[in-house]
Amino acid sequence: MARTTPSEPAAARLAALAALLADETRAAFCLALLDGRAWTAGELARGAGVAPSTASEHLGKLVAGGLLAEERQGRHRYLRLAGGRAAQLVEELAAYAAPGGAPPARSLRAASTAHALARGRTCYDHLAGRLGIRITEAMTTRGLLRQDTGFALTEDGLAWFGALGVPLDTASRRPLARGCLDWTERRPHLAGAAGAALCRHAMEAGWCERVGTGRAVRATPEGLRALTARLGIDPASIDGR
Amino acid sequence: MARTTPSEPAAARLAALAALLADETRAAFCLALLDGRAWTAGELARGAGVAPSTASEHLGKLVAGGLLAEERQGRHRYLRLAGGRAAQLVEELAAYAAPGGAPPARSLRAASTAHALARGRTCYDHLAGRLGIRITEAMTTRGLLRQDTGFALTEDGLAWFGALGVPLDTASRRPLARGCLDWTERRPHLAGAAGAALCRHAMEAGWCERVGTGRAVRATPEGLRALTARLGIDPASIDGR
């Protein structure tokens, strides 16, 4: 008997896309790039522990498949996620794949990086981890963000961004606010154009700074003061445990 | 040099999850189950054009991987997507994998089913296709749904559901409204608890009916009248082309 839709092309395309992430090395590349920054091919190869030649082939597939974008500068090949939708795809798959319980964290080094990531990190272009969740919570309780009927900024929320000096384009196709499931807190944090703008502002204003070379982010003392003043966030709820 | 996080388990889990969908036959199973109903193993095997033994192995993997749920009744094994999140995952991957241009539609039979699907279909538990998009559009222009600051019902929207006699639970963890990218219209339609409730009501009230055995759905004459009366939708914008 024939297939439900003859010579189904949708299944083949879905399988081809999923196959890009079905390899552990390629998956590691995409997870590393979830910090939203561009990495060189060599950095990715070292990070994943494979030979440069192997990485080169994998990166070629990921770019050809539309998941990654490349930028060549001199003898370097910089790679980043192809865009917000690609990042969202990887995020959601990673969140679904995350185990229900806490991650094991075998070594001391792994435990300390896991701790730093749980405290705060970037998730492509917005803030995640305890830091991102506390901000999202505070915005919700202050009536800047509504989560009960969906996930959207309120008029007060728009005004709050205005007062911060961060313009938001409501006419853009990209949704202003979107929930992104946090894989350490297991609750949604603010993503979308507003989440990206807030993260950019937090970095530029010195509210946060990167820790080490990875995705981990830490709120600075000024940042904690600003979050307390503007959102009523208790600094201990982010920094402490 | 070591991996960024030693013996990274996240990459392995992401790869394992993606591998479930990286096979064309398994992908076809998941797409078929996107209609939200339960199919038997044999039906899925015939639909995908593989031997029952092959299907059995694939289904075992999909269930073990947490993407599908099974229910055994007598000698039948009924399979459905494991839940809303699994459906959302498959939807988004399928939407990302969909080609930018229109699908080719080689045979006459394929063209006619593609046409029926484009007109209206279920997307797991809510309405999609032209029918779903027109409803979402109408709800937005009538102020029942806000898309400019995210994707959320308004107070008027809550009242509209109340008038319809469809209760919505705002206290649930599941978001009431969520945008789901429509792969034929390439715009978001209403998903989430409200989308599911509306779809259920439309089926029970006889506004829509299934066409054939697949995902395709058609608005009935009463349905078109109801949509015109309650949302001001022009019937020709759905049914005609």
Add this chain to the structure above:
DNA sequence: GGCACAGTTCGGCGTCCGCCGAAGAGTGCC
């Protein structure tokens, strides 16, 4: 020009995995 370095291409190796048919287990109908 010459060297160091980033990245790519190629050949070969080993493994994994999807496919089938045949045989078996369990269920329902008569």
Add this chain to the structure above:
DNA sequence: GGCACTCTTCGGCGGACGCCGAACTGTGCC
């Protein structure tokens, strides 16, 4: 009880794919 049917398990086959090292290309620095 016996038959028909659905699904599962197993063995074996073949292709696909990820890995590496070695050789090669191209860039930048001195």
